[in-house]
Amino acid sequence: MAADKNDQANGNYKLQDLEQNREDSTEQFLTTNQGVRINDNQNSLKAGERGATLLEDFILREKITHFDHERIPERIVHARGAGAHGYFQVYESMAKYTKAKFLQDPSVKTPVFVRFSTVAGSRGSTDLARDIRGFAVKFYTEEGNYDLVGNNAPVFFIQDAMKFPDLVHSVKPEPHNEIPQAAAAHDTFWDFVSLMPESMHAIFWAMSDRAIPRSFRMMEGFGVHTFRFINEEGKSHFVKFHWKPLLGLHSVLWDEATRISGKDPDFHRRDLWDAIEAGVYPEYEFGVQIIAEEDEHKFEFDLLDPTKIIPEELVPVQRIGKMILNRNPDNFFAETEQIAFHPGHIVPGIDFTNDPLLQGRLFSYLDTQLSRLGGPNFHEIPINRPIAPIHNNQRDSQMRQMINKGRVSYDPNSLGGGCPFQAMMTEGGFHSYEERIDARKVRARSESFRDHFTQPALFYHSQSEAEKKHMIDAFSFELGKVEMVAIRQRMVNMLTQIDKDLANKVAANLGLTAQNPEQPINHSFGADTDPNKVQPTDKRNYLDRSEALSMENTVKDTIKTRRVAFLAADGVDDDALDAMKKSLIEEGAMVKIIAPRHGSIKTAGGAEVKVNETWLTTSSVLFDAVYVPGGKTSVDALADEMDAIHFVNEAFKHCKAIAGVGEGVEFIKNQTYAGKDETDKAVIFGGTAKETAKPFVASIAQHRNWKRETAHKVPA
Numbered sequence: 282m283a284a285d286k287n288d289q290a291n292g293n294y295k296l297q298d299l300e301q302n303r304e305d306s307t308e309q310f311l312t313t314n315q316g317v318r319i320n321d322n323q324n325s326l327k328a329g330e331r332g333a334t335l336l337e338d339f340i341l342r343e344k345i346t347h348f349d350h351e352r353i354p355e356r357i358v359h360a361r362g363a364g365a366h367g368y369f370q371v372y373e374s375m376a377k378y379t380k381a382k383f384l385q386d387p388s389v390k391t392p393v394f395v396r397f398s399t400v401a402g403s404r405g406s407t408d409l410a411r412d413i414r415g416f417a418v419k420f421y422t423e424e425g426n427y428d429l430v431g432n433n434a435p436v437f438f439i440q441d442a443m444k445f446p447d448l449v450h451s452v453k454p455e456p457h458n459e460i461p462q463a464a465a466a467h468d469t470f471w472d473f474v475s476l477m478p479e480s481m482h483a484i485f486w487a488m489s490d491r492a493i494p495r496s497f498r499m500m501e502g503f504g505v506h507t508f509r510f511i512n513e514e515g516k517s518h519f520v521k522f523h524w525k526p527l528l529g530l531h532s533v534l535w536d537e538a539t540r541i542s543g544k545d546p547d548f549h550r551r552d553l554w555d556a557i558e559a560g561v562y563p564e565y566e567f568g569v570q571i572i573a574e575e576d577e578h579k580f581e582f583d584l585l586d587p588t589k590i591i592p593e594e595l596v597p598v599q600r601i602g603k604m605i606l607n608r609n610p611d612n613f614f615a616e617t618e619q620i621a622f623h624p625g626h627i628v629p630g631i632d633f634t635n636d637p638l639l640q641g642r643l644f645s646y647l648d649t650q651l652s653r654l655g656g657p658n659f660h661e662i663p664i665n666r667p668i669a670p671i672h673n674n675q676r677d678s679q680m681r682q683m684i685n686k687g688r689v690s691y692d693p694n695s696l697g698g699g700c701p702f703q704a705m706m707t708e709g710g711f712h713s714y715e716e717r718i719d720a721r722k723v724r725a726r727s728e729s730f731r732d733h734f735t736q737p738a739l740f741y742h743s744q745s746e747a748e749k750k751h752m753i754d755a756f757s758f759e760l761g762k763v764e765m766v767a768i769r770q771r772m773v774n775m776l777t778q779i780d781k782d783l784a785n786k787v788a789a790n791l792g793l794t795a796q797n798p799e800q801p802i803n804h805s806f807g808a809d810t811d812p813n814k815v816q817p818t819d820k821r822n823y824l825d826r827s828e829a830l831s832m833e834n835t836v837k838d839t840i841k842t843r844r845v846a847f848l849a850a851d852g853v854d855d856d857a858l859d860a861m862k863k864s865l866i867e868e869g870a871m872v873k874i875i876a877p878r879h880g881s882i883k884t885a886g887g888a889e890v891k892v893n894e895t896w897l898t899t900s901s902v903l904f905d906a907v908y909v910p911g912g913k914t915s916v917d918a919l920a921d922e923m924d925a926i927h928f929v930n931e932a933f934k935h936c937k938a939i940a941g942v943g944e945g946v947e948f949i950k951n952q953t954y955a956g957k958d959e960t961d962k963a964v965i966f967g968g969t970a971k972e973t974a975k976p977f978v979a980s981i982a983q984h985r986n987w988k989r990e991t992a993h994k995v996p997a
C-alpha cells in the first residue's frame with residue numbers, strides 16, 4: 282500500500298491505531314479460528330474415503346459456518362462505494378468562527394477516511410450510473426470523530442425527512458420485477474418527482490454532467506445543509522461546506538458512461554485505487570461559506586431549505602484547508618464496507634440547524650447501523666473507532682470488545698469515585714448551541730420553502746451550450762424510458778415552469794407538446810391543507826448566471842493521471858513512441874500500450890516494449906486520449922484491425938484529444954473520421970513526437986472538444 286512507511290511521519294494516528302488489527306499471513310501456518318494448526322485443508326473428515334462426512338469435523342463446520350454468514354445487509358442507499366485513507370490540514374486558524382480543534386492549527390494533520398458512492402444501485406452495480414455521488418468524510422480528530430456526510434450535488438430532492446422513504450422507494454428497482462438496476466430512468470421515479478416540484482433543483486443537477494463524473498477525484502463535494510460554526514465565546518455563524526477537487530471538475534458523455542459500464546463497471550473504484558497506488562494522491566480543498574447569524578433572513582431563499590444553494594456570487598467560498606488521500610484500504614470489507622457514517626457525529630465547534638432534512642438524518646444513520654452492522658457496538662469496529670479515548674457507562678451487547686473494569690456502570694456514583702467525569706466546556710465538553718425556540722408544535726412546512734423553480738432555472742442558465750445540450754439529452758433519455766405517457770407529459774409540463782426552451786426541446790424528443798400546467802400538483806405540503814396555499818411560487822430572478830455552476834469554467838491546466846492509449850504493433854517507430862511517452866509521463870499522465878496481442882512488441886529499432894492491453898481487454902472509453910505513433914509495419918497492422926479503427930473513431934465521437942505522427946497521421950486521416958476536419962484543434966498531427974507533444978498535452982488538459990459533438994455524427 283502506498284504511504285505505508287510514512288504513516289508515522291505523516292502523523293496519521295488512525296493508521297497506527299489500525300495496525301493492531303491488521304493481519305498478515307506471510308510465512309504463517311494455516312489455523313482454525315481457535316488458533317489450532319490445520320494439517321489438511323483439502324478434504325473433509327469421512328467414514329472411509331468414499332463414506333459420508335462426519336458431524337465431528339469441527340474444522341469443516343467452522344469454515345462453512347463462517348462462510349455462510351459472510352454477508353451483511355448492504356446499505357439501503359449508497360450501497361456501491363469505494364474508500365481511501367488520508368489526512369486533512371487547515372490553512373490557518375478558524376478560531377474566529379469555530380473552536381473545533383482540527384480547524385485551529387495548520388501544523389496538525391487530522392486523519393480521514395473518505396467513502397465515495399453512488400446512491401441507487403446495489404453493491405455490485407456499475408460505477409457509471411447516472412446518479413448523485415456520495416462524498417462522506419470521517420475526520421478522526423483528537424476531540425472525537427467528526428463525519429461530514431455529503432454528496433457531489435449541493436441540494437437534495439426533498440425538503441423534509443418524512444419524504445425520504447418515498448423518494449428512495451421510487452428510485453430503487455421497481456418492486457414487482459426488480460428492474461432497473463442503478464437507474465432513475467423508469468416510471469416510478471418520474472411519477473414521484475413529477476408530483477414533487479421541490480425535487481426539481483436536485484433533478485437538474487442529476488440530469489447534468491455532474492451525475493456522470495470522469496472520476497471521484499474530479500468532482501466537488503457539498504455538506505448540503507446549513508450547519509453552524511460555534512466559536513470559543515459561544516457565538517454562532519451559519520456555514521455551508523464544500524470540497525473542491527484540485528484536478529478540476531470533469532465528466533464523461535452519457536454514451537460513454539453506458540459503454541464503460543460494460544467494459545469496466547469498476548471504472549471509478551479502479552481509478553481511485555490506481556491513482557493512490559501510483560502516488561498521485563487525490564487532493565480537495567475544503568471550502569466554507571460563512572453567514573452571520575444576523576443575516577439569516579437576508580436571502581430570497583431559506584437557509585434551512587436543503588433544496589437551495591447559496592450562490593457563490595452572493596457568499597464566496599473561502600478555501601480553508603486541504604484533504605489528501607494517500608493510502609488505499611488493506612481490506613475492502615473491514616474498512617470501506619464497515620465504516621459507519623452519521624451526520625450526528627460532530628465535535629465541539631460544529632452544530633446543527635433546524636433544516637428538517639438534516640433533523641431526520643440525525644435519527645436515521647445511527648439506526649441503520651444497528652441492522653447493517655449487527656448491534657450498538659459498531660463504534661468498536663477498527664475503522665469506526667475514534668483516536669480519542671472512550672469512557673462511559675454503556676455496557677454489553679453483541680460482539681463487545683471493550684473490557685470495562687470495576688463495579689460501576691452508572692452515574693452518579695461514589696463507588697467509582699464519580700468517574701468517568703462530565704467535562705466542563707472549558708475541558709472540551711460538548712454543549713449544544715442554545716438556540717432560542719418559541720413555537721407551536723405543528724406538522725407543516727414553512728412558506729419560505731415554496732420557491733422550487735428559481736434555482737433550477739439559475740442552474741440551467743449557468744450551463745454552457747454543450748452542458749445544456751447534455752441536459753436536454755438526459756431528460757429525453759430518462760423520460761423516454763418512462764412507459765406511461767401521462768407521466769412524461771406531467772414532467773415536461775413541470776419543466777415549462779423552469780425553462781420553456783428546455784421544456785419544448787424535451788417535449789419534441791418525446792413526441793409531445795409542453796403545456797403550461799394550470800396548477801402544478803404539489804402534495805409535499807400535506808394533503809389536508811388548502812391546495813392554493815401550497816402551490817410553488819413563481820420563478821424569481823435574483824441572479825442571471827453563476828459561473829461556479831458550470832463545469833466549463835473549471836481547472837484545465839493539468840493532465841495529471843489522464844489515461845492515454847498508444848496504439849502500436851511490431852515495427853513501431855522508436856522515437857515516436859519514446860519521446861511522446863516521456864513528454865506525457867513528465868506531465869503526470871498514465872500511458873498504456875495497446876497492441877494486437879499480449880506480451881511485448883518489437884520496435885523498428887529492435888527494442889522490446891511491454892504491451893499493457895489488447896483490443897480484447899480494453900476500449901477507448903477507458904482512456905482520455907489516443908496516440909498513433911508512426912512505423913510502417915505497425916501502422917499497416919493497425920489498418921488491418923477493425924478494432925483499432927473503431928478505437929480511434931469512438932475516441933473521436935467522445936470528443937477526446939487524438940494525435941498522430943509519421944505514418945500514424947496517414948492512418949488517422951485515411952482510416953478514421955478523426956482526420957476529416959482540419960479545423961478540429963483536438964486532432965493533432967506532427968512530423969515528430971516532440972513537436973506534437975506540446976499541443977497534445979494542451980488538448981488533453983482541455984478534457985474534451987465539445988464543439989465536435991455537434992459538428993460530427995460518428996457511427997462508432
Ligand code: HDE
Nearest residue numbers: 356359396415416431432437442445505641642645646649
Ligand atoms: Fe443519506 N443515508 N439520508 N443523505 N447518505 C445513508 O446511512 C438518509 C441524505 C449520504 O458512504 C444511510 O449508513 C435520510 C443527504 C451518504 O457510508 C441512511 C436522508 C445527503 C451516504 C441514510 C438522507 C446524504 C448516506 C444508508 C433524508 C447529502 C453514504 C447507509 C432525511 C448531504 C455514507 C448508511 C457511506 C447513507 C439516510 C439524505 C448523504 C439510511 C433518512 C441530504 C454520502 O442512514
